[in-house]
Amino acid sequence: MTATMDTKSPAPMTSLWDDAHAATLSEPELLLYRSNLLGSDMRITNFGGGNTSAKITMTDPLTGEQAEVLWVKGSGGDLGSIKLDGFSTLYMDKLNALKGRYRGLALEDEMVAYLPHCTFNLNPRAASIDTPLHAYIARKHVDHMHPDAVIAIAACANSKALTQKIFEGELGWLPWQRPGYDLGLKLEALSQSQPRLKGIILEGHGLFTWGDTAKSCYEVTLAIIKRAEDWLAANTKQPAFGGAKVSPLPSEERAALAQRLMPLLRGKISQDEYKLGHFDDSANVLDFVCSNDLLPLAALGTSCPDHFLRTKIRPFVIDFDPANPDFDKLVAGLDDALAAYRADYIAYYTRCKHDNSPAVRDANPIIYLIPGVGMLSFAKDKATARIAGEFYVNAINVMRGANGVDTYVGLPEQEAFDIEYWLLEEAKLQRMPKPKSLAGRIALVTGGAGGIGQAVARQLLQEGACVMLTDIDGGALEEAEQALLKVAGRDSIATVRANITAEHEVEAILNAAALRFGGVDLLVSNAGIASSAPVEDTTLAMWERNQSILVTGYFLVSRAAFRIMKQQQLGGSMVYVASKNGLVASGGASAYCTAKAAEIHLARCLALEGAPHGIRVNVVNPDAVIRGSRIWDGKWKEERAASNKIDSDDIEEFYRQRSMLKRSVLPEDIAEAVYFLSSEKAAKSTGNIINVDAGNAAAFTR
Template sequence: MSNDTPTQVGELLDRAHALGGDPRNTNYAGGNASVKAAGHDPVTGQDVDLMWVKGSGGDLGTLKESGLAVLRLDRVRALKTIYPGVEREDEMVAAFDYCLHGKGGAAPSIDTAMHALVEAAHVDHLHPDAGIAIATAQDGPALTERIFAGRVVWVPWRRPGFQLGLDIAAIQATNPQAIGAILGGHGITAWGATSEECRANSLEIIRTAEQYIAAHGRPDPFGPIVHETPGEEVRLAKAAQLFPLLRGLASTDAPMVGHYTATPEVLDFLARAEHPRLAALGTSCPDHFLRTKVAPLVLPPDPAEELIRHLHAAYRADYAAYYARHAVPESPPMRGADPAIVLVPGVGMFSFGKDKQTARVAGEFYLNAINVMRGAEALSAYAPIEESEKFRIEYWDLEEAKLRRLPPPKPLATRIALVTGGGSGIGAATARRLAAEGARVVVADRNLAAAEKVAALIGGADAAVAVRADVTDEAQVQDMVRRAVLAFGGLDLVVNNAGLSLSRPLLETTADDWDIQHDVMAKGSFLVSREAARVLIDQGMGGDIIYISSKNSIFAGPNNVAYGAAKADQAHQVRLLAAELGEHGIRVNGINPDGVVRGSGIFASGWGANRAAVYGVPEEQLGEFYAQRTLLKREVLPEHVAAAVFALTAGDLDLTTGLHIPVDAGVPAAFLR
């Protein structure tokens, strides 16, 4: 923090981290916290009353000072005099910009008024599952009084905004004994004179609600078990089989990435009799249904494909009808009718979003919703906010404005890539380039440690995962593809890069030399393409299969009959599969590199020394030797091959299939004829 920042701001950040770091207290990016304190006005040289509050879109658990909006408290409170009423309260968000103090800082959120208008130095607004359970119970006001005996007061549902801030401030003023409030259908708000008192009051509300539900709630709020939950191995097999089809359906309006959740809470909910009724009621807290949509798609156990497609079509029709019931002329256009959450008893929950993090967070929010339903049903009956109110938030102009402010997606956003031989050389460079362009990447390699290193450099599990796989082993290839599907929901882009080379004259080439190279490159590519094609066809979203072949697939070089023949096999697989898979929108293309020495696992494992000996040059000069025999006199690097993969898959060549692109700096003997 800067020297001019009051110590209370540091206390605010500490409180935010402590509360936001525990999922029992609030969901990811949910809730906000604030502090009011004196700050320096550089214009007058005097102290002024300021408020620091978490800005729009931030997360409490990871909040930094830059994520706070800083406002003049007197100006925010003066907005009460020009407030035009609840029908025009959205105009107040733009007015917050005229209350900002200093440079930088985050944009003020819709909850700014809640913090400014409450007469307390510190204010928290949180979305704890236990608190929302009380807030969505049919008799929430009576439960609030019974549980908290006036120490916490009930605030009827109101959409977040300036009027809600006025409501909470009025209730606080008339209930001086209160430490906070239950916000109907929504969450909790707490306040305190110090940061520690505010944090303690927030935790008192949350833990008291948890303890009351545990002590007084029914033990089986979701009813009896009516569906069997199989063991993990069977569940994962079913999930991997269903996921590509579900992802394809969930991508009808826009491509999506998926996330699979099978926690005990999810599986128990889906095993019990009441889950269809409760799921149909939808979620309640605005943070929840903004990410999970108004309700999930619920499937029966072991659904057949025809039934899944029928229920998906019915879901889309129901969603369109929901939009039609509530839309007004000024409403934003319908954003898409596909489900964000799909529930399957005995299997688990599938969640979808524009990237892996969005899909994962949607699943986490629906788990929050399950916990809310459990608590509300244990004490009373789950009664979320009205459908019309859900629509007002889902298609809120302010939410639409947030979407418009998002940066444009990267070229490979929503695409899921699998790169074999991804632990080094061309494979590692390709994995990095695809991830940089927005793809989620599965880095596969026989050397798991190398694959893990590449995946870690790309980012966390939302960006890349590592898988150990020997592409010569059919079972390992099937497992590799299954794990890719379970990680991200399916596949879009497969790069057959795994390879090796043994450079020997014909008379010194053994049958084992021949077999191992054909096993890895010819057979391995076939196995990977076959298993990937099953997923691509089930998804119905098209896709790309890229073969990293070689100049040697068409050029007769010395002392490499086994390698050249295996690469020629790969090159012809490109043509054969392009012809066969085109009807499914799957494009198959190849890349023919040459002389990729630096960073290459093949060259480092002995091939480089052999080729250097063949050409009579020192091994350390082999790359330069290759460069000098090309038309462009430039050395080919792994990144150049990765760039060709990107060019083939980023969309500008979407009508190109069956093509081999040379990446060799110009070798006339390898020109395609």
């Protein structure tokens, strides 16, 4: 299970514009259509990157008169998935009036506070800092993209001369400058002084293009990017990254090393904030990490601000020789190497900080490059870790293109700092919602396709955890995954079909969790069966099946998870979904009751062993969870009905009336108890039992 990207040759970049569809759209809808088309191709711009805009004549809701309105992608949006409500709308006459308020480059950040005063029609979507860059270009439709091919030219030492040579006067060029109000004025001046331009390249940053219609703007953007790609392909003379220094390990060995390393590394960088990981061993990444120029290029860092903001000042290159793959040596050097990286980051902060700079942030790296293996990226959530890796792949592509035709130039250190610790970016970070209670946690739920398993997974996902779901029933597991994808995105959910009674399959589950997310923090052992028969009719096969799944299976999964939790040194939580029958004997169910009692005692034993490592182990005892339960859909329902001398259709009412509270117990009730024991709310509880049975005096634990 590797996180490789598609390495097939991409399809030629051609226009996807559908004239028939476009004819049915309003001007704002045409902007949306264009934006979604651009955002659907990672060669054009990356996730969350780039901006689009259109200047549209609309009826002023206050005066009833016609007004020119700038529609521009709002703060924090993504072009590929944006909807109409993702665009800010601002009066152009008010944006133009802001020029009278501008007090110079040193005070340009104050102009952002004026943007809300320009809002058209009370639109709540916040305008981004890139708004002036679109507003002041005197063209109706404007695109700002970050295509790797164009940034490769923009990041060359001779960027200006190459722009002139490649585009023959169709594109203008501006030197590096942090995005902001002043850059908007410079874009305006250049576009007005050279009216025949089709766009402008920003040194080290990206591309602006424009057109009179949504379609022409879109097609100019594509044509410029394709021209850059074609020129680079035709003129690259040098081997990529100075040629290969080492050979990559075989795919299975790369994955095996990554899944061993990720929990260890995650533990070392998650002491202050839980991190989640992503692994990428795509062809582009392997070319880079196996190259002669890996160390000097990695030290230069990235050029485009969008890349840099997500990948930090520079990556962390792990000392590893794939020709002599000594994993223990790799691990032995990690602590000192990470300490040196953190010290270097603190020194960078100290050198570059201003009197009003925000406090230093997490000094751990985000991007980890391993020669012969690939790239790891770690961040506060899985999506952010994955996207950070994607941005560094963009940076790799830029370095490949630039060094193939010229010399790659990274962002100057002070400029990098001024973006990373930009007060406007800090304000954006401070506005972000508070993390959910299980943010950054990785949960493994066994028996995940059943009613309780799905309810538990849903609850954990809603609280911010990533969930690895496993079950022996592949079809039911796939259905469960599809249902849970409606709760959380694909980044947060993974599944592995496995039999928890098979030792090698259990190891595969934990390896998959490590490779997909970085390790495991929460184990919910929920896999289950049920059987009922008088003791003289209880076969050895029935007895052994109960013991195998409910005892041996729980032991194997717990042992494997325990090992990873100890490696991470982040503590952890295990919750066993046992049964009231583990405390209260039931006639005609000796195999099941005995196995459930063994589960509870196993949890107590592990609570003793886990406590010194911060690993808590607790038990939830359900009773009569009938709705949504696959166990009760089978023979167990008929057997328990027969044992209690009732009709099987009356079983739920029978158990409800038998309870002290006269209430049905639902899968969601079990999920609430599991969540409580998994969360910091129960941080001081281990070896405990919570009965969720609507009241059964015989099951009282004291």
